[in-house]
Amino acid sequence: VRRSSCSSVPGSSSAVWSTMADKAQLQEAIKTQGEVVRKLKSEKASKEQIDEEVAKLLQLKAQLGGDEGKHVFVLKTAKGTRDYNPKQMAIREKVFNIIISCFKRHGAETIDTPVFELKETLTGKYGEDSKLIYDLKDQGGELLSLRYDLTVPFARYLAMNKITNIKRYHIAKVYRRDNPAMTRGRYREFYQCDFDIAGQYDAMIPDAECLKIVYEILNELDLGDFHIKVNDRRILDGMFAVCGVPGEKFRTICSTVDKLDKMAWEDVKKEMVNEKGLSEDVADRIGEYVSMQGGQDLAERLLQDPKLSQNKQACAGLTDMKLLFSYLELFQVTDKVVFDLSLARGLDYYTGVIYEAILSQTIPAPAEQNGADEAGVSVGSVAGGGRYDGLVGMFDPKGRKVPCVGVSIGIERIFSIMEQKAETSSEKVRTTETQVLVASAQKNLLEERLKLTSELWNAGIKVEVLYKKNPKLLSQLQHCEETGIPLVAILGEQELKDGVVKLRNVASREEVRLIVSQIVYNLSCILTKHFD
Amino acid sequence: VRRSSCSSVPGSSSAVWSTMADKAQLQEAIKTQGEVVRKLKSEKASKEQIDEEVAKLLQLKAQLGGDEGKHVFVLKTAKGTRDYNPKQMAIREKVFNIIISCFKRHGAETIDTPVFELKETLTGKYGEDSKLIYDLKDQGGELLSLRYDLTVPFARYLAMNKITNIKRYHIAKVYRRDNPAMTRGRYREFYQCDFDIAGQYDAMIPDAECLKIVYEILNELDLGDFHIKVNDRRILDGMFAVCGVPGEKFRTICSTVDKLDKMAWEDVKKEMVNEKGLSEDVADRIGEYVSMQGGQDLAERLLQDPKLSQNKQACAGLTDMKLLFSYLELFQVTDKVVFDLSLARGLDYYTGVIYEAILSQTIPAPAEQNGADEAGVSVGSVAGGGRYDGLVGMFDPKGRKVPCVGVSIGIERIFSIMEQKAETSSEKVRTTETQVLVASAQKNLLEERLKLTSELWNAGIKVEVLYKKNPKLLSQLQHCEETGIPLVAILGEQELKDGVVKLRNVASREEVRLIVSQIVYNLSCILTKHFD
Known part of the structure; x- marks a missing residue:
């Protein structure tokens, strides 16, 4: 047994x-x-x-x-996962279409990788989060794990195929054994939506394009006002150095700075002093810098800063920041971009410019749901990314580097915002695209219905017919109202004798008669004119 | 450590x-x-x-x-899996677009389910193939397995949400620890592409629509001539009964009959007699029936068959077959459909009509690659399906049944046929959709290039620009040729002074001058006219 x-x-x-x-x-x-x-x-x-x-x-x-x-x-379904019903899928498709169109407009290719990788491909890339990786059972053969994000598989793909330049997007699900999943409303299976540019290019041009893409996508998704914070890891490191943070504490202090979007400065300072062991002085000096926000002007001012200007790293970062803003000016996106010295971002692997997009309007949403960390962005933010010039080299046997810059769109948060908008909107979300229902007003017209339906399918028109021999006209009209089919072609015995079909607009109840022999042509015209 | x-x-x-x-x-x-x-x-x-x-x-x-x-x-990558490179992705997208358009034309919704299910959801559904299921490691919590197909998750979804009627498609990856995977060229991660109609409807109408869909998709994919075999499990069972097969051997004899597309009758008969223990007489009687092929006429003739007409099951199946053909006539697809008594199909869960589409032309392909069994279809076939009225009931606590009929498109086989076609074709597969490269003929025009690029992006035109300050014109033109960008907008100092931009057709080398201030409008016109 x-x-x-x-x-x-x-x-x-x-x-x-x-x-x-x-x-x-x-x-x-x-x-x-x-x-x-x-x-x-x-x-x-x-x-x-x-x-x-x-x-x-x-x-x-x-x-x-x-x-x-x-x-x-x-x-x-398994803990922390969910099915997508047709309505959620319709919204998902709409969001994907907007994002993918943007990626294609910028000349991106796309790739796909397997849902699982060799376990060792993932090990050593995520720090202590590694415990959240789903492992497959050892059923004999290789040890495998479900992918944790799309960036590491991308780096593995580049190194494996010796690709030194590519502009690609990848939209796929990733897996994290986050605990507790349901109570914090965080999913264990969720989408990531990444765009990256790999290659050795002149400074800040691809970086500026990534920001342009975020700007375009958020505009088109119509999620309300937003702003994009930018900073640079080299500026942060330089700042830490001139403030007197010991080198080995750069990364951990960086993590503390990263909390400034959720915590007051006083609490962040406490953590620096009490937990991370900085002196009050050092913390206060950091506090002065991280309160600064601006644009190209701030970069210029900081290049004159007596302390910061002495640090090579900081100067390189600030010079590039100036350059970045000049390109953003040409791309006409500076109205939304803020150079913000408090932006730090969580991931270890960033080496240069970093950025994060935040919606201004707080959406009265399932508070902690979806957004947090899913695309590596904090609550409230809907996109984030930066430059990571070292990751591909970790996979190359000879350590050859491929510079990369990319952005991840926080798609799950966007889905849930769109779902909520749909809930409150009076407009119903359609889950099918059917244009016409072929119906009948009397009994015994199944053959005529199927024949007309087939003719319309053959002409590329989106048509449904009820799978009943003798459906009632009322239930056919109800099906249209429930699923949002705008037109119904009603067959009747007398009309068929006269060689016509009644076409009714479900919403307005207006009717026209179409000549059966010309129905494809006439219907196509009506659809193009009124329902496209 | x-x-x-x-x-x-x-x-x-x-x-x-x-x-x-x-x-x-x-x-x-x-x-x-x-x-x-x-x-x-x-x-x-x-x-x-x-x-x-x-x-x-x-x-x-x-x-x-x-x-x-x-x-x-x-x-x-893990054994039996592969990355999809941009070229493969472009082909995949093209195939998906054709298939999804067809599903939508028929009024289908779509759903998605998690990549893993509770282990017990999958257990007991696949017979001895269950050993091929990928289990996740027990890391505390539920025992999980990767989905093996899309049909069982669909049945679970219906039962769980108490859905009694839906027309849905689902395209997603499924997982099988097939061994040996590489030597037989079979993938362990592959796509399935399913369309199903669930609900209590009048006989054979949804079944006929499934066949219409297969017909439309294979026509549009342009894979050469094909035919669709149909049969009915009730006809097979009735035939076995009247031939004298004991009831408990119906399923195993069914499996043997299923081999007729790859084995000669003599060998199939041997298996029936030597391995399955039928008498020669019984096998010969089966042999007579399974050699029969025809259309509606064959169904009518068999309804008069002295033995078969005495069997209730067979009569029900044959009457429905007649009805099915009358609907297929209305759908204008009978030219490709054959009622074939040798069609049996592997899966246990079919309860009524079954079908399989086979390409006529043998493609000189990686012989056993992809096709076999992946979508539950045998080598050579590219689609298959049938009616399964009992599966959803297995998930319902009270055993309530939801009748279902569906079809699975053998998408991996179709991908590989399309990939081969692309290999041998002279036409290059484009992996991007870029319409224009913004280039410059002289140095120091980066700002002008970025500005024009941004303007075109804002107008929805698909544009690329090289990420170099001073790229050579030749390398910009080469980029167009390599990636198939049809137009290049060339900026030059003199032209900018004159307020014009040269637009070159990369293939024909023809050039026109466009007025900078009207460039968006003029370029849009050219693109619509010549490159859509």
Whole structure:
């Protein structure tokens, strides 16, 4: 008897309930779990928490089995994952279309990589987050893990194929065993949407294009006002150096600075002093710099800064920042771009310019849902990226570097904003593109309906027909209203004798008569004119 | 020290080589593996086999490490998987567009499901193929497996959301630990492309639409002539019954009949008699039936067959077959559809009509590559499906059934046919859609190039510009030729003074002058007229 398929029970992940004793034990477990659920409900715990415990209860009950020998399944998706229903898919498609059009307008190619990589390809790239990687079971053969992001597979792809320059986008799902997933509303399977330019080019030109792309996409998605913060890792490092931060503390202080978008300076300073061991003086000096915001003018001013101007790294970063702004000027995007010395970004691998786009309008949304960290951006931000010149070299046997700059669009957050907008909007989201329903007003016209439907399909018109021999006209019209089909072609015996078909506009109820022999032509004209 | 990232060594999947003794052992392993490779080469073994052993050798050498302390990565994708490069992606996109347009023309919605499911959702659905399921490592929490097809997740989705009718398509990757994967050229990660109609409808109308869809897609993909075989599980079962096959042998004899597309009748008969234990008589009676092919006429004739007409199942199947053909007539697809009593199909879950589309032209292709079984279809066939009225009920706690009929397009086989066509065609596959390169004939025109580029992007024109301050005109023209950009806008000092830009057709070398202030309008006109 194969029993390995049994679902797990809390505390004994591979328990098997087969004997009577087991059954008693199972009933006991059900009772205990029932109490857990009741307690949570009485405490008015969060819906997610209750749902999770209820699922466990159902799983236990399922194992007990109502019908003898019949295995009852627990009907759910894996923890932290979700299905996309047709409505969510329609929104997803709309968002993807806008983003992909933009990438293509900028001449990008696209690639795809397998959903899993050799485990060792991922190891050593994500620091302590490595514990969130999904590993596949060792079923003999290579040790594999699900991809954690799209950047490491991209770097592996470049090194493996010895590609030294490419402009590519990649939209695909990535996987993180984030815990607790449901209560914080964070998904374990989610999309990333990356655009990167790899290659040895003149300074700041590809970097400026990445910012132009963010600007275009956020404009077209129509998510309200936004701004894009830019900074440079070299400026940060130079700043840390002149403030007196010891070299080995650059990265950890960088992480603390990164919290300035969620924490007040006072708290950030406390962390620097109490947890990271900086002196008050040093922290205060950092505090002065990170409060600065501006544009090209700020870069120019800082190049004159008595301390910063002495640091080679900082000067290089500031000179490039000036150059970047001059290109952004030509790209007409400086109205949204702010040089902000407090921007640090989480990831270790950035080596130059970094940026993050933030929506100005706070959306009264599932607060922590989706946005956070998913595309490596903090709550509120919807895109982020930067220059990483060292990553590809980690994969090259000879350490040959391929300079890269890229941006990741926080697509899951954008989906949820669009979904909410759709919820509150009066306009219904259509999940099909059907233009015409071929219907009949009387019985016994199935053959005529199928024939006309086929003719219209052959002409490339999007048509549906109900799969009933004799559907009622009312239910055919209801189907149009429910699914948003704008036109209905109504066949009737008298009309067919006269060689015509009634075409009704579902919304306005206006009707016209079309001559059957010219219906494809006439219908195409109407569709192009009114419904495109 | 974290060492869990070490790659595996044959025979000791989690070996760690850290001490000197380990190092000696590793060197020994490298020597042995080197001999394996040399032996295979001297025996002229298959490329796949050699590559696989070479990969193991490289992996061992990588562990030894050239530079002290530096971990050298094995640069490869997981066994049985591949990256899609931009050219493959361009072909993939083209194929998807044709297929998705067809699905949408027929009013289908789309859904998506997570790449992994609870392990128990998949168990008991695939018979002995279950051993090919990829399990995720138990890292605490639920036991998960990668999806094996899209049909079981679809059935789970319907049952879970209590959906009783939907017309949906789903295009996504599925996973099978097929072994040996590389030598048989079969992928472990591959696309499925499914269209299904779920719901209680009048007989054969949705079934006919599925066949219409296969017809339309194969026509539009332009893969040469094809035909679609149809049969019905009830006809097969009735036929087995009247031929004297014992009930418990129906499914296994069905599998044997399914081999008729690859084996001669004599061999199929042998298997029936010698392996499956049928008498010669019974096998011969089956042999008579399975040689029959025809259309509606054959269904009518068999309804008069003295034996078959006595079987209730067969009669139901034959009556529906007649009805199906009458609808196919209205859909104008009967020229490609053959009622073929030898069609059996592999999967257990079919309950009614079944079908399979086969390309007539044998493509001199990587023989066994891709096609086989990937979409549940046999070699040579590019689409298949049928009616499965019982699967959703397996997930419903009360066993409520949702009748379903669907088709799976053998997309991987289609990709590889299209890739081959592209190889032999003189037309180059473009991987970008760029319409214009903004170039300059002299130095120091970067700003002007970026400004014009931005203006064109803002107007929705697909434009590239080289990321160099002073690129040579020749290298800019070469970039156009290499990537297929049809137009190049050439800036020059004199032209800018005159307020014009030269626009060159890369292929014909014709040039026109466009007035800078009207360039967006004029360029848009040219693009619409000549390059759409």
